[in-house]
Amino acid sequence: MTKMRALVLxxxxxxxxxxxxxxxxxxxxxxxxxxxxxxxxxSDVHYYTHGRIGPFVVNExxxxxxxxxxxxxxxxxxxxxxxxxxxxxxxxxxxxPNSRASRLGMYNIDPAVTFWATPPIHGVLTPYVVxxxxxTFKLPDxxxxxxxxxVEPFAVGMQAxxxxxxxxxxxxxxxxxxxxxxxVALAALAGGCARVIITDLAQPKLDIAARYQGIIxxxxxxxxxxxxxxxxxDNWGADVVFE
Numbered sequence: 001m002t003k004m005r006a007l008v009l010x011x012x013x014x015x016x017x018x019x020x021x022x023x024x025x026x027x028x029x030x031x032x033x034x035x036x037x038x039x040x041x042x043s044d045v046h047y048y049t050h051g052r053i054g055p056f057v058v059n060e061x062x063x064x065x066x067x068x069x070x071x072x073x074x075x076x077x078x079x080x081x082x083x084x085x086x087x088x089x090x091x092x093x094x095x096x097p098n099s100r101a102s103r104l105g106m107y108n109i110d111p112a113v114t115f116w117a118t119p120p121i122h123g124v125l126t127p128y129v130v131x132x133x134x135x136t137f138k139l140p141d142x143x144x145x146x147x148x149x150x151v152e153p154f155a156v157g158m159q160a161x162x163x164x165x166x167x168x169x170x171x172x173x174x175x176x177x178x179x180x181x182x183x184v185a186l187a188a189l190a191g192g193c194a195r196v197i198i199t200d201l202a203q204p205k206l207d208i209a210a211r212y213q214g215i216i217x218x219x220x221x222x223x224x225x226x227x228x229x230x231x232x233x234d235n236w237g238a239d240v241v242f243e
Contacts, residue, residue, distance in 0.1 A: 181200070
């Protein structure tokens with residue numbers, strides 16, 4: 001264990017920036033990463049405001065943060081795909097490789113997954129973290145650390161777009177223009193949608209989403225969504241809806 005400064009959720013409504021002991025041994029198959037950028041997820045905010053998400057309860061101090069990118073500073077024995085100096089992003093959930101879900105190729109739904117910043121697992125709003133190399137991914141030179149930290153939420157969008165079985169030329173609706181909604185909209189466009197109508201009550205969020213070609217914002221406080229969809233599709237309607 002090594003003491004280092006971290007953003008610690010002591011309990012509901014109480015955050016401190018302090019030293020805390022965290023595991024830093026770089027064993028076989030592991031890499032040590034110097035963190036550069038860590039996003040703040042809705043779940044981090046929810047743990048702060050509510051102290052729990054479903055059965056996951058903050059019963060003791062926990063480091064927040066799970067959307068991260070950084071630089072490899074040490075590699076463990078047997079690691080061949082990464083080297084010191086590589087810029088990387090990390091998958092925050094590590095499954096049991098022997099679970100039924102993992103063996104079926106659906107490790108993302110493994111009930112035994114250990115997920116950063118999900119009680120009692122510490123997150124990565126820290127200077128360093130040690131993580132399995134198999135769940136650490138090298139970033140291309142043209143991808144920034146900030147974009148790397150957004151890979152995890154973008155994966156949510158990709159999963160949604162894949163499950164929707166989009167057909168090229170489809171019109172999609174995304175209800176909610178927060179970060180995840182915007183990621184879903186971009187993934188839907190990448191998956192073949194000709195356009196995505198995105199809705200929200202907050203105009204600043206819609207303004208951000210509307211910067212991307214193919215995304216049409218609808219503020220449902222000022223516009224009727226059904227009327228707008230009918231107008232844009234000649235009364236045909238949308239092909240796919242994401243909530």
